[in-house]
Amino acid sequence: MAEDFAALSVEDAVRASTSFDQLRAGDGALYWLETRPEAGGRGAVTRWRPGEGIRSISRERFDVTSSVHAYGGGTFAVVEDTLWCIGEAGLYRSRRSSDQLEPITQGRFGDLTVGDGELLAVRESEQGDEIVGVSLAGRTQVRALVASTSFLGAPRQGPGLLAWVAWSERDMPWDACEVWVAPYLPGGDIGSPRKVAGGSNESALEPRWGPDGALYFMSDRSGWWNLYRWNGDAIDAVGPIAGECAAEPWELGYVSYDFLADGRIAMVVQEGPRHRLVVVEPDGAVRPVNVPYTSIKPYLAAQGMTVSLIGSSPTAAPQVAVVHLADGHPRLEVVARSEHGELSAAQVSTPTELRIGVPGGREVVALVYPPTGSAADWCAPLIIRAHPGPTASCLLRLDWQAQFFTSRGFAVVDVDYLGSTGYGRSFRESLYGRWGLEDVDDCAAVANYLLGVGRAVPGQVFIRGASAGGYTALHAVSKDGPFAAATAVSAIVDPDRWAETVPRFQRAHATRLRGGAGRVRAATVRRPVLFIHGTADEVAVVEDVRELADELAALGVRHELLLLSEVGHYVATSSRAGAALEAELAHYRSVTAAAVVGSGDHKAASGSCSRT
Numbered sequence: 001m002a003e004d005f006a007a008l009s010v011e012d013a014v015r016a017s018t019s020f021d022q023l024r025a026g027d028g029a030l031y032w033l034e035t036r037p038e039a040g041g042r043g044a045v046t047r048w049r050p051g052e053g054i055r056s057i058s059r060e061r062f063d064v065t066s067s068v069h070a071y072g073g074g075t076f077a078v079v080e081d082t083l084w085c086i087g088e089a090g091l092y093r094s095r096r097s098s099d100q101l102e103p104i105t106q107g108r109f110g111d112l113t114v115g116d117g118e119l120l121a122v123r124e125s126e127q128g129d130e131i132v133g134v135s136l137a138g139r140t141q142v143r144a145l146v147a148s149t150s151f152l153g154a155p156r157q158g159p160g161l162l163a164w165v166a167w168s169e170r171d172m173p174w175d176a177c178e179v180w181v182a183p184y185l186p187g188g189d190i191g192s193p194r195k196v197a198g199g200s201n202e203s204a205l206e207p208r209w210g211p212d213g214a215l216y217f218m219s220d221r222s223g224w225w226n227l228y229r230w231n232g233d234a235i236d237a238v239g240p241i242a243g244e245c246a247a248e249p250w251e252l253g254y255v256s257y258d259f260l261a262d263g264r265i266a267m268v269v270q271e272g273p274r275h276r277l278v279v280v281e282p283d284g285a286v287r288p289v290n291v292p293y294t295s296i297k298p299y300l301a302a303q304g305m306t307v308s309l310i311g312s313s314p315t316a317a318p319q320v321a322v323v324h325l326a327d328g329h330p331r332l333e334v335v336a337r338s339e340h341g342e343l344s345a346a347q348v349s350t351p352t353e354l355r356i357g358v359p360g361g362r363e364v365v366a367l368v369y370p371p372t373g374s375a376a377d378w379c380a381p382l383i384i385r386a387h388p389g390p391t392a393s394c395l396l397r398l399d400w401q402a403q404f405f406t407s408r409g410f411a412v413v414d415v416d417y418l419g420s421t422g423y424g425r426s427f428r429e430s431l432y433g434r435w436g437l438e439d440v441d442d443c444a445a446v447a448n449y450l451l452g453v454g455r456a457v458p459g460q461v462f463i464r465g466a467s468a469g470g471y472t473a474l475h476a477v478s479k480d481g482p483f484a485a486a487t488a489v490s491a492i493v494d495p496d497r498w499a500e501t502v503p504r505f506q507r508a509h510a511t512r513l514r515g516g517a518g519r520v521r522a523a524t525v526r527r528p529v530l531f532i533h534g535t536a537d538e539v540a541v542v543e544d545v546r547e548l549a550d551e552l553a554a555l556g557v558r559h560e561l562l563l564l565s566e567v568g569h570y571v572a573t574s575s576r577a578g579a580a581l582e583a584e585l586a587h588y589r590s591v592t593a594a595a596v597v598g599s600g601d602h603k604a605a606s607g608s609c610s611r612t
Contacts (some may be wrong), residue, residue, distance in 0.1 A: 010578045013404040017336035019573065022075060022253060025301035029337065030308055031057075031078055032299075032320060040575045045076050045083060048320070048335045057083055059094060059101045068110030068124045068253075070149065070503035070539060072168035074253030077112040077119060079136055084112055084119055091121070091134070104134065105142050110221045111153055111252035115162070116184065120145075120155040122252060126504065131155045131164055145190045146182075151189065151505065153252050158209035163217075165198075172509050173249045174421075174428065175392060179204045179217050184522025186224040196230050196427045197221075203425075205246050211259055215395060218246035218256065220425045227257060227280065239280035243269040247298040248391050248421045248428075251578035252455070258302035260325060268296045270422045271364050273353065273396045273414075275524060277309065279325065290329050290469065291323060292316065295397035308335075311421060312397040322436050348372065351396065351414075356449050362418075364442045367394050368450070369402050369412040379609035380411040381592065382444050382456040384483070386465035386472040390419045390431055391509070404581055410588070411455065435468075435495065436475040443472065447482040454609045459484055459595050462588055466490050467540060467569065468513075474520040477527035485528040485591040487584050490537055490569050493544040494519040501541050522551035528558040530587040532580050534567030560587065 005473040014037045021034040029049040034056075035041060043064040044056045058064050058076075066072035066086040076085040081096040090106035108124040118133040127495075128149040135141045146152060150168045162184035167177040178198030183191030197219055198204035205225070207217040207293045216238065225246035245267055246256045257267040265280040275296040277289040293311030297318075301308040305326040310319045319338035351367040358364050369381045383405055387394050394414030402412040416422070417439040419431025431438055443463060450456040463483045465473035470491025477486040492498050495514035502510050529552070533545045542563065550563040562583045564576040571580050 008400070008404050008407040010404065010581050013400045013581060014578045017400050017573065017577065020320055020336065020338065021297065021299065022073070023086075023255075023299035023301045023308060023310055023320065024076075024078070025303045025308060026078055027080075028303070030301065030320065030322070031076070032310070032336075037185070037573050037575065037577050041570070041573045043075065045078075045085060047078075054336055054542070057094075057096075058085060062092075062101060063087060066108070066110045068108045068122060068252065069153075069505035071250045071505070073251030074111035074113070074122075077114055079114055082136075085132075086112070089360075093140075100451045100508075104140055108269075111155065113155060113253075115155070115157045120157065120162075120393060122152055122155065129153075131162075145184075146193070153249070154205070154207055156207050158211060158215060159213050160184060161209075161215075162190060163196075163207040163209065163215055164486055167209065168508075169504065169530075170473070170508055170511075171200075172391070172506075172512070173205065174203050174220075175508070175512070177203045177205055177249075179207050179215075181207075181215065197228065197235060205249055206254060206256055208255075208257070208259075208446065211263075212588050216257070223424050223426060225588060227265070229421075238265070239267070239278075239284050239286045241269060241278075241286055243271045244424070245269050245421055248389075250392075251312055254298040255300050256298045258307060260302055260307065261304045264325075266300055266302055266323075266325075268298060268300060268309075270393075272422050273367055273394050273584050274310075275395075275414060277307075277323070288324070288387065289323065291321070291332060293319075293321075295395045314396060314398055315348060317400075318400045327400060348398065349374075349404055350413070351402075354413075354446070354447060354449075355397075358442060358445050364418075364445060365416040365474070366446045367396060367414040368455075369399075369406050369414075371409050371411055372403070372407045378411070379454055379457060380409055381460035381461065381588065382447065382450060382464045383410050383412045383588070384447050384461065385412060386417065386439060386443055386463065386469035386476075387414060387420070388465070388467035388469045389421075390417070390435065390439060390468045390472070390513070391428060393420045393422045400582065404587070411450075413450070415443050415445060415446050432512045433515040435513040435515075436471060439472045440476045440479070440481075444478055444481045444483070451482055456482075457609055458591050460588075462486065462591070464489070464584065466571070468492055470540075471495075471520065474525070474529065475517050477529060478520060478524040479526070482525060484595065485530070485587065487530045487532065487587060488545075489531060489532045489571050489580065490534065490540050491531065492540045493548050497544060498540065502539060506539070520548060522548055522555055522557065525552060525557055525559075528587070528591050529560075530584060531559065531561045532564065532571060533562070534564045534569065534571060534574065534576075536566050537569045539569040597609065 019035040024031045034046045045058040066075045083094045091104040093102045111122045129152040131146040179196045182193040204219045226477045297310040317338040322333040324331040349369040463473045464487035466489040470488035473486040499510035552559045567574045
């Protein structure tokens with residue numbers, strides 16, 4: 001292995017992982033949720049207004065967070081001088097004129113939005129979901145508007161109407177989701193509802209009322225999530241495109257499109273690992289907007305002739321930026337940057353896109369990060385990363401955890417295996433019943449290709465994954481293949497048991513995925529494993545990992561178990577993210593050192609490659 005090249009410290013890697021989410025606009029200002037690992041992963045609502053700069057408007061040390069549907073979303077809304085926000089105990093209100101944070105009601109809430117004189121929200125219980133209205137003035141009252149034993153989301157007010165989405169407990173919202181509307185009577189009841197779109201083979205998402213009074217929404221009825229318009233009678237496609245114009249809805253409150261003052265619509269499009277910003281003209285023409293970002297979060301916020309976004313690229317950490325679109329020549333105004341801001345390509349490892357053919361006539365797409373500062377013909381120890389989800393994707397953006405390893409002589413490779421998003425509905429569904437098989441084969445195919453072209457050091461190829469990716473990594477070292485060791489973070493171990501213990505939102509996901517490789521069994525694990533798991537993980541319970549680790553110990557299989565006290569499912573944004581990174585690095589180095597000692601090949605200490 002090469003010597004460290006300007007190695008990124010673990011403290012810098014953690015501090016640089018600041019997250020911006022839930023961007024909103026109103027009253028000439030921008031608001032977003034800012035999460036910093038060094039602050040223990042607490043969420044804070046931040047405001048930017050021209051001439052005033054940036055300031056936090058939520059209470060210090062209060063964590064703005066939501067556990068609705070396990071993954072949260074839509075955790076705040078600003079109404080005049082009042083911040084409404086969600087904390088661990090429920091819904092809160094904070095008036096600018098007061099230092100008090102007033103608790104309103106307990107429960108799991110999300111998707112806060114402003115209705116007609118009241119705050120609209122989704123409230124979840126084990127019995128089902130409700131869309132509720134909370135009075136904005138006077139005595140605070142909470143009333144149920146819509147109730148279901150299944151799932152609800154996206155309450156959006158229109159002209160005397162309310163729109164929302166609904167999906168059953170047998171489905172995930174990216175499998176089958178419906179858009180509904182009903183008369184919205186302030187202070188009274190909701191009228192008779194009517195289904196507009198969606199069904200057993202259609203995912204309809206993100207309803208929003210346009211300035212023309214029509215209801216817009218995303219649907220994958222064409223095989224791609226595209227924008228549609230309902231005028232109360234007919235449904236028409238708006239700017240059809242062979243790309244994903246919506247993100248897989250793990251959280252509530254996504255905004256993948258918004259309306260400009262001149263009748264155009266700003267929209268984010270994902271094509272594989274890349275995002276781009278486009279505008280849809282009134283005649284349906286789709287025109288690209290030149291911005292320096294390859295990754296754009298599903299939180300657009302339009303005001304007048306500007307659209308604000310959260311974007312990043314391989315050399316730019318996440319930024320909040322305003323794109324001015326008034327004169328046909330887009331102008332970018334960056335209003336907030338996360339730690340380290342922009343870097344030159346020489347300071348970081350810039351990924352390249354790799355496409356390789358696999359059996360079945362399809363391609364696997366991967367992003368390859370070479371060791372920082374390496375020559376064009378680099379060869380290095382290799383870390384294959386299976387993204388979580390598995391209904392998710394690798395993204396072309398500045399990834400500080402990748403930089404932590406590339407600055408230490410590793411190459412890092414993110415794989416968009418079968419089932420990833422960004423490639424249409426058919427590709428997304430293809431892993432159902434094949435989990436632990438096709439995803440493992442795709443990761444191994446990428447590793448074997450890089451070994452074959454002399455980019456990877458034989459015997460020093462590792463695989464790591466978090467959550468569902470951890471399940472993929474464990475199965476990858478449970479069969480013959482290129483991997484010398486695995487790191488499994490917040491890993492799922494047994495799909496059948498996971499289907500019983502996972503929060504209700506994801507039970508349908510577990511049911512549809514399972515049926516492939518089955519439970520990870522200690523007797524089949526052939527390579528060293530590092531487990532990293534939070535003791536407070538409610539998505540993938542720690543007991544399954546403890547049990548597998550005990551079974552490996554009884555069989556004498558080399559492994560380590562790092563338990564992170566009071567850490568939940570998201571290790572990378574927790575206060576223990578640094579400890580996890582250091583443990584992973586030590587794991588790879590120890591496996592490499594053991595292999596060198598065992599083989600007696602001292603040349604392997606610095607890596608050796610063979611090209612075929």
